[in-house]
Amino acid sequence: MLNFKRCLCIVLLLLTAIATNAQQSQPVTLKELLNRVDQKAPQLFTDSAAILIRKAQAVEIRSNWLPNFWLNYQADIGTSNNVIGPYFSLGLVPSSSSGIHNTNVTSAASTNLGIARLDWEIYNFGAYKAANNVANSDVTVEQKQFAEAKYDLRAFTIGNYLQLLRLQDFMSIQYRDIQRTGEILRSIRSLAMSGVKAGVDTSLAEAELSKARLNFIEINNQLKQVQLQISAVSGVPYQSIVPDSTVEIALINQPTAYLFPIDTVTHPLISFYRSVYQNSLQREDLVKKQYNPKILLEAATWGRGSSISPGDQYNALSTGYGFQRSDYLVGLGISYNLFDLRRRQLKLRTQKANTDYDEKKLREQQVLLSNSASQADVEMQTALDRLKEIPNQLNAANASYRQQLSLYRNGLSNIIDLDAALNILYRAETDYMQAKYDYANALFQKAITENQVNKILNLLK
Secondary structure: OHHHHHHHHHHHHHHHHHHHHHHHOOOEOHHHHHHHHHHHOHHHHHHHHHHHHHHHHHHHHHHHHOOEEEEEEEEEEEOOOOOOOOOOOOOOOOOOOOOOOOOOOOOOEEEEEEEEEEEEEEEOOOHHHHHHHHHHHHHHHHHHHHHHHHHHHHHHHHHHHHHHHHHHHHHHHHHHHHHHHHHHHHHHHHHHHOOOOOOHHHHHHHHHHHHHHHHHHHHHHHHHHHHHHHHHHHOOOHHHOOEOOOHHHHHHOOOOOOOOOOOOOOOHHHHHHHHHHHHHHHHHHHHHHHOOOEEEEEEEEEEEEEOEOOOOOEOOHHHHOOOOEEEEEEEEEEEOOOOHHHHHHHHHHHHHHHHHHHHHHHHHHHHHHHHHHHHHHHHHHHHHHHHHHHHHHHHHHHHHHHHHHHHHHOOOOOHHHHHHHHHHHHHHHHHHHHHHHHHHHHHHHHHHHOOOHHHHHOOOO
16 A cells, blocks of 8 residues: 555656646747748758759859960970871870971971960850850759758648647546546555455456556657657757647637638749749740851960071071060851751650640649648548537536546445546547647648648747
8 A cells, every 4th residue: 555655646746747747848930930940950050051052053054255365385306307188186296387408407496475365255146145045944953852851840840730639638638547547546445455355356446547657658759759750850959949839729619710722823832833834935045046056266375486497407406495476366256067957856856745744743732732631621621620619528528527437436326337437538638629729720631732731830829
């Protein structure tokens, strides 16, 4: 008897300490938690870095219009024996400008050459603009993907926050169950000592009390696991994540909370797939224009010196350094590869297939979103109907338990009937808890599906 009382006191002190700790911790509102997730989630930091990469790539592509300006200089020593005849320049082909000697000359000559050359593709019939458009579209896709990831993370946080509310209610139910079981056990011991009830009833009650304690421990563990998941994305210490217990009732007391239209124009999921489709269209335009003719501006100036005199005299090598002649050349050119017509046709066919896929993917997501909205409406109606019926079950179960407890204390009922009434009350309380959770969850799922989360958050204080 003494051991039982001591154990019961320890349990009650533990439960009181947990309840006191929960009261001392300031509840975290859903708005506050979502703001912390937006600011602290590691996944969002990673995704925002990906946007910076795309922006840097866009700046890099915008610089493609810059010309090439080459500066070259060389000083050489070697022989100068040329022959008449054309050839293809395959790589580096040594060459010098002079006439043909009657004999092979082995005397060395010195030369130097300095060249400044400009090579600029000044116009390509829209290819530069198309490339820039694709780069900007890549940035937009990354930004929309970031927005979708942020939206999904908010949905994840809302789901876990509602789970915390459910588990918090479940712990309260379990706490009351422990108190009721303890009350029954005290009554049984009193009746057993007076000889009214058999001692076996005490063992049954102790087993039920132990089971209730184990359930409480398991629920508390589940609650901490959910707290840890929220802490990982919000940066809030898990011990401080105590949900606001008024959320479910506040939403239930809003009879028109679920009356809002679906928003498919700015929905992050649809916006992302729409940006992917637009990106494919931009790539089609780039394929069409990247094989266009190119108008080139070419300019060069150079200076040259040689130790060979105009009279074909081989002077000292030192006389070959220093510019003796200078020239310049400026011109416009146009370049076009006829076989690019075929290349453009093949590449455009491939890109059109990608565009068609992205368009179908966009339409698929729109249909799925519409179906999800319809399913959310069904879940909402079911949750409302359940909430209307649950109070009847709860009131009847509570009255039944009180009657059975009174009958048992007066020796007019047995422990089996009392335990059955206790279990019915426990199930009714858990059903009510689940009904509140189902309503709040269905409402937020509808809001998430229809991009109306802010409207629901504005209903909460």
